[in-house]
Amino acid sequence: MSINEGCRRLWRLAFLFTIAAACIGGDKARADDLPLGICQSTAQGPAKFSTALWKGAEIAISEINAQGGVNGRKLKPVPVDVGNNDPAQARLSLNKAIDVDKIVTLVCWGTNVMVQNGPLIDEADIAAFTTSSGTGVVKASKLTQQLEAVTTLYCKVSAKHVKAQYPDVKTFAVLYVNYEFGIEMRDKCADEFGKLGITLVASEGHPNAPPDLRAQVTKLLEAKPDAIYLAPIGGGTVALGIRTARELGFDGLLVTYGAGDTPDIYNLKVAEKNFFFVGNEVPETAPDVVKQTTATYGGYTPFGYEYVWLAAKLIKEAGGSEISGKKLIAKLREEGDIQTPVNRYIFKADGNTSRPLAIFTIANGGRKLERILSASEIE
Template structure:
């Protein structure tokens, strides 16, 4: 863990303690979230970026979750009770996310269905865990989220390990010889580059020419670009988010880079194309779990989303939709909102249909089905690479 991250997590812990001491309460094993209330709405809490550099993702997740809430409520709810979605901003920032999680606990969250940035989700694990609140995480997927063996944590997205393997497989298939790995030094991004480098060691024809870590939020990435060019890299894999990814692509192209470029799932958004420039972004590949536009037969769901919100769905809208559905299924099967009973029901789910396949969690609470596709930029959008 970097000094920056240690400081951020420590600051986040301070925010949580401050909220608790100011009457926030609830951050205990007997908190309202895990207590199995039998009256009123069933509250689902979502922490998602509504501000900051990844703010474009928040509405996709919020709307996807709300669509599922509306559909379930229209059919009578769960256990005779209505679902209610409560959303707080995590801003892809550990301190902000910790404050958001503490607030969601005090607001009576019974199941958490949020989590986009892994580095921001990490400090929320202990907050929801102490309140005995199950977490169904639709987007954040760093393997660091699994290190604490937190029984309440379930990942509804493919893991960083799975994404790294998909990346290496595509590098080999595309004939890459000298790969540049570039991350933003956050948990999510660094996890993927580290695992990609390890997986690449198994193939003598694939060389990691250079590994670069950049600082998120900057505008000049010429040092990384120069290192990539000097290493004669013919393949660049960026594992951070779209704001910096777009700039790196733009600056690589300006420097005369002619090789292939691929980004990880945190950069799969139209904003990447806008920032890079549409001409520069053409042919950029991506490792990504399903999006509404890449799901076979997904047109009907897209139409429902657009009718409800007068907007197109985007990345992680389907995973957030499924997170609510999985939460409702577990509560129904548990016959209760008690955290311990819901966690057991989540572990016992076997074959529940979600967008990525038939849901069954591994003993580590990751997906047994559903992996990463390779997308490519064509025009102003990411499409399946065929």
């Protein structure tokens, strides 16, 4: 072998060694981080939630990392794109987040997204939190825990408030997004309102993120309901439902759930009369930055903050280098009653959660608190 050939071989070996070292260093850098999956979307409705969720998570991540991270490791947010609440898109994004980004926990919404991907979460051994209100979500995954109130509780609180504060309301209609979540919300509200003598007289479904709701609302109004319950997935669709109902001459009561807790609704003048929503209060004792960010981005901000806070707490308490979703969720449910910097949660063994809810109206470009209900009151 010539001297030149030998040199070339040495250079090739040195190059390969350099690449290998870089790869090993890259793996080490990734291993030193704690990647937290946070569902995101640019679609009309989910975008409102995902932005607020991300902003809240950023606050907690900044606070925790500034204090040295968790067990010496820095938290790193990882976006998980769920499209327009599309289970197939979510599956692709989840696979990447699990296999490439190596997420150790997840927060996500969307009843269909979470139900259809529940087995994937369990198989990957990821501790997941959900802001979906669907009752079937935790049944589809042993490693998923609710942060949000489920449809039954939302409808129960709404029905009791209508009965107490709007005694003239005897009938109602439901405008709902036409898939698992919306159908469940329609049926649960029919049950809960019906128990109090308020009868469902009409219901109309619509596709996800519809450009227009005039046809559906017109059909509802033919039944002459005293109130309309709005059960879209939120964002612009709730605002569209309110505007459409008012434009078509309906001046009765409009009601919705946490999907109405967005700046779209705060700035809607026609929502300042005969409208309320049931959402999640940020108490005075919460960090100022959380309260301020919630006022700007909406009620899903605290979910992002509390998700990161809970994930950090569980990982720290679990200790060790191996992070198991089974271990984290078991610890969460064993502890059960947890006070975060924002809210008190009672995490149940079946994946459901008791948490406070609040009733809001709209005034002066913001939400106006009418009443807070404790977890025990709601149960």
